Amino acid sequence: MSEFDAATAAVQAALDAGATYADARVMHRRYESMTARNGDVEDLTQDETSGIGVRALVGSGWGFFATPDLSDASVRAAGAQATAIARSSGRVSRAAAGMIPLGEAATGSWASECVIDPFTVSLADKGDMLVRATATMFEHGADIAEALYQIWDTAKWFVSSEGHRIDQRIREAGAGIMATSIGDGETQRRSYPAARGQYGTRGWELVQEIDIEAHAARVADESRALLTAPPCPAGETTLILGSEQMALQVHESVGHAIELDRILGWEAAYAGTSWLDLAQLGSLQYGSELMNITIDPTISGALGTFGYDDEGTPAAPRDAVRNGVWVGVLAGRDSAAVAGLDYAGSVRADGWARLPMVRMTNVGLEPGPHTFEEIIAATDDGIYMETNRSWSIDDKRLNFQFGTEVAYEVKNGQLGRLLRNPTYTGIGPQFWRSMDMLSSEIVPWGTPNCGKGQPGQIGHTGHPAAPARFRNVRVGLRA
Amino acid sequence: MSVTGSPQELATRVLERAVAASPAAEIEVSVDHSRPALTRFANSVIHQNVAEEYVQVGIRVHVDGRTASASSTIVSDDGIDALVARVLAAVALAPVDPGWPGLTPPTPLGAVAPLDPATRDASPDDRASIVADFVAAAGGLETAGYCRTNHRREAFANSAGHVVASECADVALAGIARRAGQSGVADGVARMLSLRIADLDGAVLGARAAAKANAGVDPVELPPDRYEVVLEPTAVADVLEALAAFGFNAKAVAERRSFVRVGEEQFDRAITLVDDAPAAGVAFDADGTPTQRVALVDAGRTVGLTHDRRTAAAAGGDAVSTGNSIGSASFGALARHLVLSGSAPDDPPAGEVDGPVVDASAAELVAGVERGILVTDFWYTRVLDPRTLAITGLTRNGVWLIEHGEVTRPLRDFRFTQAYAQALMPGAVLGVGRTTTSLPGDTYSADMPWWTAPALHLAAWNFTGGASG
Numbered sequence: 001m002s003e004f005d006a007a008t009a010a011v012q013a014a015l016d017a018g019a020t021y022a023d024a025r026v027m028h029r030r031y032e033s034m035t036a037r038n039g040d041v042e043d044l045t046q047d048e049t050s051g052i053g054v055r056a057l058v059g060s061g062w063g064f065f066a067t068p069d070l071s072d073a074s075v076r077a078a079g080a081q082a083t084a085i086a087r088s089s090g091r092v093s094r095a096a097a098g099m100i101p102l103g104e105a106a107t108g109s110w111a112s113e114c115v116i117d118p119f120t121v122s123l124a125d126k127g128d129m130l131v132r133a134t135a136t137m138f139e140h141g142a143d144i145a146e147a148l149y150q151i152w153d154t155a156k157w158f159v160s161s162e163g164h165r166i167d168q169r170i171r172e173a174g175a176g177i178m179a180t181s182i183g184d185g186e187t188q189r190r191s192y193p194a195a196r197g198q199y200g201t202r203g204w205e206l207v208q209e210i211d212i213e214a215h216a217a218r219v220a221d222e223s224r225a226l227l228t229a230p231p232c233p234a235g236e237t238t239l240i241l242g243s244e245q246m247a248l249q250v251h252e253s254v255g256h257a258i259e260l261d262r263i264l265g266w267e268a269a270y271a272g273t274s275w276l277d278l279a280q281l282g283s284l285q286y287g288s289e290l291m292n293i294t295i296d297p298t299i300s301g302a303l304g305t306f307g308y309d310d311e312g313t314p315a316a317p318r319d320a321v322r323n324g325v326w327v328g329v330l331a332g333r334d335s336a337a338v339a340g341l342d343y344a345g346s347v348r349a350d351g352w353a354r355l356p357m358v359r360m361t362n363v364g365l366e367p368g369p370h371t372f373e374e375i376i377a378a379t380d381d382g383i384y385m386e387t388n389r390s391w392s393i394d395d396k397r398l399n400f401q402f403g404t405e406v407a408y409e410v411k412n413g414q415l416g417r418l419l420r421n422p423t424y425t426g427i428g429p430q431f432w433r434s435m436d437m438l439s440s441e442i443v444p445w446g447t448p449n450c451g452k453g454q455p456g457q458i459g460h461t462g463h464p465a466a467p468a469r470f471r472n473v474r475v476g477l478r479a
Numbered sequence: 480m481s482v483t484g485s486p487q488e489l490a491t492r493v494l495e496r497a498v499a500a501s502p503a504a505e506i507e508v509s510v511d512h513s514r515p516a517l518t519r520f521a522n523s524v525i526h527q528n529v530a531e532e533y534v535q536v537g538i539r540v541h542v543d544g545r546t547a548s549a550s551s552t553i554v555s556d557d558g559i560d561a562l563v564a565r566v567l568a569a570v571a572l573a574p575v576d577p578g579w580p581g582l583t584p585p586t587p588l589g590a591v592a593p594l595d596p597a598t599r600d601a602s603p604d605d606r607a608s609i610v611a612d613f614v615a616a617a618g619g620l621e622t623a624g625y626c627r628t629n630h631r632r633e634a635f636a637n638s639a640g641h642v643v644a645s646e647c648a649d650v651a652l653a654g655i656a657r658r659a660g661q662s663g664v665a666d667g668v669a670r671m672l673s674l675r676i677a678d679l680d681g682a683v684l685g686a687r688a689a690a691k692a693n694a695g696v697d698p699v700e701l702p703p704d705r706y707e708v709v710l711e712p713t714a715v716a717d718v719l720e721a722l723a724a725f726g727f728n729a730k731a732v733a734e735r736r737s738f739v740r741v742g743e744e745q746f747d748r749a750i751t752l753v754d755d756a757p758a759a760g761v762a763f764d765a766d767g768t769p770t771q772r773v774a775l776v777d778a779g780r781t782v783g784l785t786h787d788r789r790t791a792a793a794a795g796g797d798a799v800s801t802g803n804s805i806g807s808a809s810f811g812a813l814a815r816h817l818v819l820s821g822s823a824p825d826d827p828p829a830g831e832v833d834g835p836v837v838d839a840s841a842a843e844l845v846a847g848v849e850r851g852i853l854v855t856d857f858w859y860t861r862v863l864d865p866r867t868l869a870i871t872g873l874t875r876n877g878v879w880l881i882e883h884g885e886v887t888r889p890l891r892d893f894r895f896t897q898a899y900a901q902a903l904m905p906g907a908v909l910g911v912g913r914t915t916t917s918l919p920g921d922t923y924s925a926d927m928p929w930w931t932a933p934a935l936h937l938a939a940w941n942f943t944g945g946a947s948g
Binding site: 046047061090091122265268354454456 | 515517518519520521522523524525526527528529530531532533534535547548549550551552553554561562565566568569572573574577602603604606607608610611614621623624625627653654655657666668734735736807808809858859860861862863864865866867869870871872873875892894896897898901921941943944
């Protein structure tokens with residue numbers, strides 16, 4: 001039984017049981033990760049998972065059932081079970097808005113770009129790379145020297161009762177290093193190229209480009225230096241954020257805020273809602289005119305890239321913020337129908353056993369007119385922070401406090417002293433409206449650990465970002 | 480492929496094939512066969528309703544001084560053979576593993592909480608009924624949340640002859656009620672976890688959440704400062720989660736990333752803390768080690784750590800595994816069922832009270848506060864420094880000013896930046912609730928944590944920002 005046959009049988013069983021709409025995804029995923037610490041490989045994880053998830057609609061109630069058993073009897077039972085669960089949903093329901101139409105049902109096939117299949121690179125070579133990087137960091141004084149890579153190979157077959165028949169193959173890879181130094185009563189960490197590594201829908205060539213070994217000594221040296229650096233001063237100042245921290249800023253204070261399911265209250269009890277009101281879509285000044293943010297799952301190699309989302313909507317770019325004005329949301333077919341919007345395309349599931357839900361794709365900044373050097377040179381008095389260390393934001397995605405691994409004074413247009421324990425806090429729209437300089441040096445940062453939903457799902461998202469400057473930001477909060 | 484058959488049969492089958500392929504290896508096999516289901520509601524309707532049948536086989540092999548592990552959900556004979564081949568190929572290339580602690584020897588399991596058949600067999604309609612009761616009891620307020628059940632069967636077998644199996648089930652509800660006011664929406668929350676579905680009363684929890692929402696409208700903003708607080712069990716659970724992950728993990732202690740020092744008076748005398756996996760029905764850990772009730776803090780003195788076999792071997796001396804393995808050499812050993820003792824643990828469950836306070840146990844603490852803040856819940860807490868357990872986060876789902884022993888007015892949410900260990904240090908705990916509440920740590924996963932906590936009356940909590948910045 002082929003994967004398409006299994007998905008088709010499951011959809012038919014759901015319809016036979018009374019569903020008015022059904023779709024099914026067969027997914028097969030391989031995952032491998034390795035970590036090394038202080039010159040030794042510490043963990044090697046190799047997971048393989050395969051199964052089918054079926055979604056059914058009965059009246060206004062949705063049901064979802066998943067099983068790893070892809071036999072004909074099992075997938076038909078899964079379809080019927082999804083319909084039965086949908087009927088139970090109808091016990092606490094009201095009239096539903098349905099789903100927006102997709103036009104002609106899509107059939108297609110898509111694969112991400114991959115030059116070097118990461119699963120063909122030998123474990124010995126991968127391990128040697130991590131061991132060398134951590135040994136170098138350890139030799140340079142890091143108390144805990146860590147390195148990791150993660151790779152994924154995901155194949156999906158999607159069928160719906162509207163005629164969809166889509167297969168996709170997405171390969172992802174990434175790596176990073178972390179040096180932790182332990183002082184009297186506190187720890188300091190430096191990472192490269194990002195706090196949890198850099199990731200993309202690419203092959204092993206991305207890991208080669210990152211070249212963790214070339215940065216190991218510097219990262220360890222900086223973690224040691226932080227132990228004796230003066231603390232980040234407290235107060236209001238001009239803040240310059242590095243590219244990777246800007247990606248986190250976009251992710252937390254824009255990406256999640258424009259998720260339509262949050263705006264509609266569907267995540268109210270857990271992930272939270274959003275400060276955004278749909279009545280202001282198209283008119284709200286989210287940030288300064290330098291702020292242009294797109295939702296673009298077509299960026300080659302970025303971590304949130306795909307050919308079709310998990311409802312079968314073809315990938316297409318869309319504006320989220322244009323010249324500082326909020327103009328777009330991340331939507332699915334059902335949430336778009338409730339909101340009265342005519343677009344979807346941002347629904348994905350974390351594996352075959354999870355319900356597709358609204359997720360970020362690639363949500364990021366368009367390039368600004370400046371360079372990082374110009375931003376520093378134009379700043380008389382401020383602080384430059386880079387590489388995320390902690391992040392916390394309220395359930396409306398308004399009030400945030402973020403910490404970075406490192407900061408530097410900026411005095412008279414030049415980087416100055418190293419500062420430890422930097423933090424900054426703000427309110428989303430006030431913060432974004434204070435952005436007065438933005439670099440053109442965009443990097444498509446990948447976030448492989450975006451948590452959302454109940455049951456919990458881990459999403460892979462991309463965030464093109466560049467250094468930027470903000471005015472009158474409160475910094476230096478501590479316990 | 481079929482997911483029928485017992486987990487023990489599957490574990491034994493996988494072990495036999497692996498031993499046949501590599502007779503000299505030390506091999507362990509774990510099987511997790513779970514049936515989790517979650518009925519989720521928002522805007523007072525069920526909008527996501529999911530269930531799954533989940534089978535995963537994990538295998539770890541140690542041979543010629545090297546270790547590798549792998550897992551798969553493909554449990555056909557071909558799938559198992561591919562899994563075995565993959566892990567054997569990996570172990571041949573793995574580096575030498577000097578920390579390998581050896582296999583768990585044959586060891587009998589201890590007693591654990593019994594399985595409740597009604598919870599095991601809960602249906603979508605059962606969950607929908609609980610949700611319906613919650614929604615109805617909220618008195619017309621918008622509601623959101625989930626009711627979930629999980630039935631988990633596990634087995635473990637290794638080439639040293641240790642074979643164990645167990646099953647458990649639990650049920651949980653977490654829900655909010657939402658009331659609109661002139662300055663926004665006020666949320667109130669209620670959460671509960673139990674091993675028996677009959678214990679979970681959606682109507683009681685819905686009314687509790689609604690009482691908080693009704694008392695939370697039109698809050699005022701208080702300036703950031705250090706305030707005396709009463710943390711309700713839902714907020715205390717967050718403190719326990721941080722202590723589990725960053726405090727008592729023996730690996731974190733060995734690496735000096737944790738503040739915990741065994742033998743020292745690190746906590747207030749009112750604090751007694753254990754990890755009690757058997758009470759949750761969990762019989763063994765990822766190493767196959769039987770779980771046990773692990774004493775961590777006794778009347779303020781730190782008395783224990785959580786160990787797996789690897790951390791215990793590394794610690795040497797008389798250290799042994801406490802049954803807290805999560806199968807991660809890089810993370811270490813984790814407490815997932817922390818119980819912070821109430822001041823009168825033998826008392827019956829606390830009764831309901833009028834107003835926003837969660838129950839009579841917490842209300843007694845509120846009555847002892849001259850001026851302070853009642854905190855229902857914490858949100859999005861993140862570690863700034865694991866060594867000091869300095870954490871930032873926000874309050875959520877209801878905050879009130881307490882004056883002269885009474886809740887007087889609702890407050891807007893705060894941001895805080897607080898060293899959790901400092902908040903519990905000697906002299907810092909002014910009161911502990913008489914009884915405890917068991918709470919789901921998160922939504923379901925096959926190895927979800929749960930926390931059991933009383934309310935706490937603390938001398939100070941460092942609120943560093945208001946809702947407006």
